[in-house]
Amino acid sequence: MTDLVVDAHRLIGPVPFDDLPEDPRPEMDRLGIHQAYVTHTLAIHSDVRAGNEALLDLHDPRLVPVPVLLPESFEPVPDWDVPMVRLCPNRHRFELTGPTALRWLAALGVTAAVDFEETSPGHLLALARELPEQRILLLNPGYRRLRAIAELMTAIPNLWLEIGTVNTQRGVEWLAGHFGAERLVFGTGAPVMDDCGPRFLLDHLDLPEADVALIASGGSLL
Amino acid sequence: MILDAHGHLGPWPDFLIPDPSADGMVALMDRLGIDAIGISHLLAVGPSAEEGNRLAFAAAERHPGRFGVWQVYNPHQRNRLTDQGVWGVKIHPDVHQCPLDDRRYDPVWELGLPVLAHGQTDSPWSDPDRFVTVARRHPGVPLLLGHAGLWPYGFARAAGLIRDHPNVYLEICGSKMTGRWIARLAAQVGADRVVYGSDACFLDLRIGFGRVALAPLDDADRALIQGGNLARVLETTRSTDRGTTEGRLP
Numbered sequence: 353m354t355d356l357v358v359d360a361h362r363l364i365g366p367v368p369f370d371d372l373p374e375d376p377r378p379e380m381d382r383l384g385i386h387q388a389y390v391t392h393t394l395a396i397h398s399d400v401r402a403g404n405e406a407l408l409d410l411h412d413p414r415l416v417p418v419p420v421l422l423p424e425s426f427e428p429v430p431d432w433d434v435p436m437v438r439l440c441p442n443r444h445r446f447e448l449t450g451p452t453a454l455r456w457l458a459a460l461g462v463t464a465a466v467d468f469e470e471t472s473p474g475h476l477l478a479l480a481r482e483l484p485e486q487r488i489l490l491l492n493p494g495y496r497r498l499r500a501i502a503e504l505m506t507a508i509p510n511l512w513l514e515i516g517t518v519n520t521q522r523g524v525e526w527l528a529g530h531f532g533a534e535r536l537v538f539g540t541g542a543p544v545m546d547d548c549g550p551r552f553l554l555d556h557l558d559l560p561e562a563d564v565a566l567i568a569s570g571g572s573l574l
Numbered sequence: 575m576i577l578d579a580h581g582h583l584g585p586w587p588d589f590l591i592p593d594p595s596a597d598g599m600v601a602l603m604d605r606l607g608i609d610a611i612g613i614s615h616l617l618a619v620g621p622s623a624e625e626g627n628r629l630a631f632a633a634a635e636r637h638p639g640r641f642g643v644w645q646v647y648n649p650h651q652r653n654r655l656t657d658q659g660v661w662g663v664k665i666h667p668d669v670h671q672c673p674l675d676d677r678r679y680d681p682v683w684e685l686g687l688p689v690l691a692h693g694q695t696d697s698p699w700s701d702p703d704r705f706v707t708v709a710r711r712h713p714g715v716p717l718l719l720g721h722a723g724l725w726p727y728g729f730a731r732a733a734g735l736i737r738d739h740p741n742v743y744l745e746i747c748g749s750k751m752t753g754r755w756i757a758r759l760a761a762q763v764g765a766d767r768v769v770y771g772s773d774a775c776f777l778d779l780r781i782g783f784g785r786v787a788l789a790p791l792d793d794a795d796r797a798l799i800q801g802g803n804l805a806r807v808l809e810t811t812r813s814t815d816r817g818t819t820e821g822r823l824p
Contacts, residue, residue: 370726372754383788469758495749496775497590518748521599524591548753552784556605 353460353552354561354568359547361465361514361539364415365393365403376499377414379542383551387414387467389539389574391438400444418465420444423452424504428458435465435574439519442470449478450566463487463573465514473500480508483570488512489573492541495520498527505531512573516550524567525558533563534572577801578603578611578783578809579718580690580771582749583633584626587618594775596633600640602779603640609801610642611774612690614664615659618646623653641776642808644690649678655685660690661808662716664729665697665771674704675711683708685781689715690745690771695728702732707737718769721748729755733762740767743803747782748774753789756799765795769803 362376373379376388390410395403404419421430421437422444437460441448448471457464457479464479468490479486491514493501498520503528505511513531515524516539528536538554540547557564566572585594594616601610613633618626620822625645634641636757644664645655649672655663663682667674674691681687694700705719723732729751736742744767760768773783786800 376640377811382790383731386674401736410607498590498592517749520589520591521783522593523590523778526590546752546785548788549781551686552788553778553780554733556784558779 353514354565355388355441356565356569357385357442357538357551357554358389358568358570358574359540359542360389360489360537360570360574361386361516361541361552362390363393363396363544364390364407365412365540367393367544368397370544373435376542379547380414383547385551388417389416389418389436391418391420395442421453421456421460421464422446423450425452429456434459434462436510438465438466438491440467440470441475448475449482454479454482457486458483463489465489465491468493468497473504475505476504476511480510481497486510487573489514490551491539492517492545495523498523501527502530503533512534512537513569515567516540516543516545516547519549522558526551528559528563530569533566534547535561536567537571537573538568543557575801575802575805576608577642577770577780578772578774578779579745579769580720581611582616582619583613583630583773584616584775586620586776589754590696591775596634596637599775599779602774606780606783608779608783610640611772611779612642612644612804614644614646614690616776618648619664619669623648623651629655634659635768643745647679647682649676652681654798655681655684657687660687661813662690662692664690666692666804667704668692668694668697670698671768672701674699675707683712683715686811688718688811690718691720693719693721693723693745694757695723695725695732695798702728702735705742706735708798709742713739713741716743716811718745718771719744720745720771721773721808722746724748724750725750726750726755729759732760732771733759735765736767743767743769743807745769745794745801746773746786747777750800751785753785756789757788757791760791760795760799765798765800767792767809768798780793789822
């Protein structure tokens with residue numbers, strides 16, 4: 353059992369397609385997850401500004417706010433004191449490597465989290481070329497694209513991987529063997545995605561205890 | 575007894591499986607306390623049912639009691655089936671592009687053994703509605719609806735469709751399943767109709783098992799799902815499958 357478990361990818365709020373727990377804290381308590389980086393679902397599925405305001409009003413040290421960044425050409429860069437922002441370029445219809453997104457990310461200087469389904473390897477490579485210091489957390493990488501992910505992790509040293517959906521036999525160990533546990537970050541995507549299986553996996557990884565503890569607490573990213 | 579209803583061995587071309595081996599599977603099973611896992615070889619699901627089944631039987635022989643064999647039936651290849659030393663038959667209507675209720679599967683149902691079938695909501699081959707058709711035709715054949723419909727938007731519908739067909743069970747593996755949904759399915763159809771499967775090595779055994787281990791279930795329901803239900807199915811057919819039951823349960 354690891355001492356500190358941080359879920360780098362969690363949601364708070366309602367979703368339009370299911371009746372899921374809106375508050376992550378009871379399940380975090382039940383599963384032994386001490387802290388979570390959370391995004392408000394309203395910011396993803398409804399009004400970005402309203403969702404981010406609701407998130408930033410939480411003021412719970414267990415819930416680290418990850419507001420959604422929606423680059424707007426004619427608005428100022430948000431003045432947020434947060435460690436990470438989330439971008440949804442497909443859903444919110446903007447270019448991850450467009451001039452506004454690049455300008456805003458450069459100004460903010462915080463980690464950018466993006467779901468793999470919201471982007472592409474080409475866009476991630478372009479982002480890393482344009483902003484080589486930009487720290488990127490790739491969410492929901494899944495298990496079917498490990499070959500592409502390996503290329504990305506090789507080419508982009510500032511890319512970290514959330515492992516909640518890396519779900520094929522010993523896939524996490526394979527990644528740790530190639531890139532080191534420090535590049536891997538425990539996260540779940542709950543409650544839309546599953547937290548039970550990934551939480552169990554964390555306690556049963558065939559890796560040195562120090563590596564498991566590192567992954568559990570956010571690799572070298574968080 | 576902990577029994578995993580849905581497992582595989584071997585590689586699959588769509589993506590990298592870091593450890594597709596039988597030895598690796600058994601090592602993880604030992605670590606987690608899983609008594610046995612029902613396997614079909616992915617070669618059998620893919621292009622060669624006969625050779626893939628041979629590999630599955632060979633793995634089961636190398637690890638006595640740890641692997642139950644779901645022999646794959648390919649309706650195009652019409653490969654031979656046995657009623658000896660197997661858990662039953664695995665069919666994959668989507669890969670084989672043959673609807674679950676197609677008469678070409680009749681040799682499977684006529685065997686009378688449990689059947690595990692891929693079940694995918696909105697698929698033209700394996701939508702849960704087709705399980706109802708088969709269940710009506712063959713009420714004596716235990717039928718595991720693999721993946722419980724696969725897509726989250728289909729889980730509740732799959733449960734509703736099979737509720738009045740007691741020979742159909744929801745098997746819960748899949749990358750979109752959650753511990754929360756397992757509890758909801760158990761509440762909807764009864765925990766005695768939900769069967770644990772992992773889809774390892776296609777998916778990671780630890781995630782599939784852990785999803786049930788940590789699902790918000792009471793201990794009695796968890797025990798049913800983790801093995802009690804499948805043991806009951808295998809025991810029931812053990813007594814009716816013409817006495818050829820060696821290798822069915824550990």
